[in-house]
Amino acid sequence: EADIYQTPRYLVIGTGKKITLECSQTMGHDKMYWYQQDPGMELHLIHYSYGVNSTEKGDLSSESTVSRIRTEHFPLTLESARPSHTSQYLCASSVPRGGRTDTQYFGPGTRLTVL
C-alpha cells in the first residue's frame, strides 16, 4: 500500500492567483512525478524528479514549476492561475532508494478549478 499524500484535494481559485499543490510520500522513493489529467482522460506527464535537487519537464508543456528540496516532498506551483489550468493534478512516486522497481504509486489527486 502506497503512502503518498496530496493537499488540497479540491481547490477553487480566481484567475491570477498563485497556488501551490503539495505532494508528500513516506516511502523513501527517489523518483516523483506530476501528471495533469482531465477526468477519465489520458494522463500527461508535466514534471518529474530523480531525487533531491533534480527536476525535469515532462511531455506536456506546463506553466507550472516544481522543486525537490527534500526526498519526501515535491510541490507544484502555478504563479498565476488561469481557467486553462482547470484540471486534475496527480502526484506519483516510484523506486525506493537502492531499489529497481519503477511501479508508480499515486496520490489521491488535486482537482483544481480556476474561475
Add this chain to the structure above:
Amino acid sequence: AQKVTQAQTEISVVEKEDVTLDCVYETRDTTYYLFWYKQPPSGELVFLIRRNSFDEQNEISGRYSWNFQKSTSSFNFTITASQVVDSAVYFCALSDMDSNYQLIWGAGTKLIIKP
C-alpha cells in the same frame, strides 16, 4: 517509438458478466514492463499489476486475470463475474529503456457495470 493502444473507449456490461479490456503495445526493447491501473470515479489511480517482458505466465488475482502474449504484443485484462464496484476507467501502461522507464500510457477504457 513506444505506444500503448486501448482501442475500447467505453464498455458497458451487466453485472456478473465477464469482460475483457484490450491493451496492445509497441516497443523496440526486449526488456520492458507492462502495467494496469484502475481509476474509480473518486479519481485516484490504483496500481493493479506489473509484468515484465520475460514473464509470459498469465496472472490471476481473485476475479481479475491478465493474459500477456508477446506474439501479439498484447496484455489483456479480464474481470470475471463483474460487479458494480468494478466501474472505473482502466489504464494500461508500458515502460522500457527507450522511455527511460517513464510510463507510456494508453488512453484508458471506461468500464460501466450496470446492476
